[in-house]
Amino acid sequence: MLDFSLFEKIKPLELVNQAWVKPKYSHQAKNILHYAERMNTLTRWAATSILAQKGKSDRARLITDFINIADELYKLNNFSSFIAVINALEGSAISRLQSSWNKVDRKVCTRLDELYELIIPNNNFRTLRKILSEADPPCIPYVGLFMSDLTFVSECNPTVLNGMINFVKCTYINNIINRLKLYQQQPYHFEVVPSIVAPLQQLIALDEETLYEMSLQIEPKKNK
Numbered sequence: 001m002l003d004f005s006l007f008e009k010i011k012p013l014e015l016v017n018q019a020w021v022k023p024k025y026s027h028q029a030k031n032i033l034h035y036a037e038r039m040n041t042l043t044r045w046a047a048t049s050i051l052a053q054k055g056k057s058d059r060a061r062l063i064t065d066f067i068n069i070a071d072e073l074y075k076l077n078n079f080s081s082f083i084a085v086i087n088a089l090e091g092s093a094i095s096r097l098q099s100s101w102n103k104v105d106r107k108v109c110t111r112l113d114e115l116y117e118l119i120i121p122n123n124n125f126r127t128l129r130k131i132l133s134e135a136d137p138p139c140i141p142y143v144g145l146f147m148s149d150l151t152f153v154s155e156c157n158p159t160v161l162n163g164m165i166n167f168v169k170c171t172y173i174n175n176i177i178n179r180l181k182l183y184q185q186q187p188y189h190f191e192v193v194p195s196i197v198a199p200l201q202q203l204i205a206l207d208e209e210t211l212y213e214m215s216l217q218i219e220p221k222k223n224k
Helices: 001-009 024-052 057-077 079-090 104-117 122-134 142-158 167-186 194-201 208-218
Strands: none
Touching: 001 024, 001 079, 001 194, 024 057, 024 079, 024 142, 024 208, 057 079, 057 104, 079 104, 079 122, 122 142, 142 167
């Protein structure tokens, strides 16, 4: 699986000292930054694909397809791509297309609501964390959770405490990184189909501003 091949390249050193948000250390976090960009591109690609459709029925059909794709990604424990697709559907450029959504089967919309409930950030993503802890490998976790946890530990605990290295902080960081490494140890075993993989390696994705402008052209804001 393309996503796993990128995920397994993330090295422990990239997760230390919040290298992914510090320009002077970004060279140490190239794999995690590449992975994060891939997920962002996937979100924008899904939205771009929907907005590129000419009519309401075509947009509704593609919205339905992406909901079904998200459902399959969830069943495959590919939580990163699952969340990327859900983010596209729930993003402002797509969620506001009421006339298109009105043509989506209600059962499909209900399933989207159920999937979205799994990733709401209430109580520090308690539901998603529980699902991850119970998921059987192979699994691609939502890497953002680990980045968030590492940021919290790094910023809320001093590196030096009473003139000594804070080994409690080091242990916390080590435990988080080890949990991520566990998910990297068992890959997916799918037959590679070049005709399917090739297009997914070069996704065409517009920027957020352009996507919203396209959305407004399709369905202008109604005057109050």
